[in-house]
Amino acid sequence: MLKLENLKCGYGAFTAVHGLSLEIPQGEIFALVGANGAGKTSTIMTIAGQVELQGGSISFDGRDISNLPARERVTAGIALAPEGRRLFADMSVEENLTMGGYSRPRAAEAEMREMVLATFPRLKERIHQRSGSLSGGEQQMLAIGRALMADPKLLMIDEVSLGLMPKIVDVCYDAIQQLKKRGITILLVEQNTQRALAVADQVCVLESGRSVWMGSAADAREDPKLIEAYLGLAG
Amino acid sequence: MLAFELLLQGLVQGSIYALIAVGLTLVYGLLRILHVAHAGLFTLGGYIGVLVTNATGSLALALLIAMPAMGLFGIAIYRTCYQPLLGRPPYVALIASIGLFIMMEELFRLIFGPYGLSYVAPPLQDPVGILGVNLKQAELAAMVGAVVLIGGLAFLAGRTRIGTASRATVTDPKMAEAFGVNIARIRDINFFVGSALAASAGVIVALLNNLVEPTMGSVPSYKALAIIVLGGLGDLRGTLIAALALGVIESFGTIYLGSFLDRDAIAFAFLIAVLMIRPQGLFGKA
């Protein structure tokens, strides 16, 4: 589904990720973990077309999308719940969802919205509320919901659990598992390694822009020390 | 009665300010550029209004030509003057904009002559009574026109998908793009709409003064800057209220303060007074 080959990315003269290769099969959950500044967000934002690709290639659904403009990547089926959520704060929940589905035909909007609101009933109660005034948990649900409105084949979520109460984290991970059942491929970035391992099929540990361990999440679950060793204190 | 008359006069003036300032605030919200040359489109709109009306006898036709023509001109200014400078600090575009405005004024002088143009048979000059106060038809038209045009814009911005996309682009262009918004198109549309509104204001002002002259954009240009600062830079609703408030304050001010404060100075006295109390403008967020 998604294949990175020797991906390099960064900001001008600065390179944040130095040659990352990975492959995510259709319908799997892939977790990207690592300490602060490891390059997780840079990787995700490069896949979304928002950070400069400095080398290597990205292919999606059998097609090279390395040079595709960001707005065509969402049409191709890649949607993003970014770090910091970046909701359209002045807009209502409803309008944020509308924006999420902007790349799809208008006729599809109502149906997608039903699906998102069924996944996150909390958003339904707040549908006319200004998104900037939602709680942190509600904002994360909306960020994921907004991305789902694009009817993605690949959903990328950066910092799923950061700053959220355990109960809300449960809601988000339940949703993630539901989405997987529906066949959506998911790329997660997560600080909370335990949580990520519990749902993921594969894991990659990034350190200073390089992959230091990659393998099946099942192996990592069996031997918790394995990943901790690579994460150091960050895990 | 005098108070009501002053209020109406102020709202007429405020409507014109609003039609000009809306375009500025749209551009500022989108690009963080102070689009000084916007007032040049206001002036050119006035010229087209007078020329077409004199040639055809139809004011409606004049508006129908001036508004889309200036809309397209606005897009051309964005593409040739601002787009190449987007990566630069904002003052670079500001300087380009001031240069463009000066160039436009000089071109008007060269092309249309230094003394200005008038309507041969100025339309809409008959008086209409509103609750005992007499207004010129043209003044009434200014208010009605502003309500219709800005109401239409508010509908577009608030209730349509493209309007929602435009507001999203103002908030976070990268995220808007990530969800499929064509940013270049949003910019074109905003320049088109803002410039067309400025053109309508130019035609109306030409009607009220029965005169268009090369520098008629100068005073509105700096007043519109004051208005968008008061309105909270980029905030449409704030800009509208600030425009109407300034019109009304000027109207009362010329009667009660006119002996020692020039009409055009009132705008800035008001601006300074507001900014001392609310540095973010009347409606801006802190």
Ligand SMILES: Nc1ncnc2c1ncn2[C@@H]1O[C@H](COP(=O)(O)OP(=O)(O)OP(=O)(O)O)[C@@H](O)[C@H]1O
């Ligand atoms: N806009 C930017 N301009 C320049 N450098 C940046 C920018 N964003 C990130 N970096 C640098 O790129 C490197 C990787 O950052 P990135 O945000 O991808 O890390 P991360 O793994 O997401 O970290 P965190 O867990 O803190 O979110 C860091 O050294 C960071 O300082």
Ligand SMILES: [Mg+2]
């Ligand atoms: Mg990050």
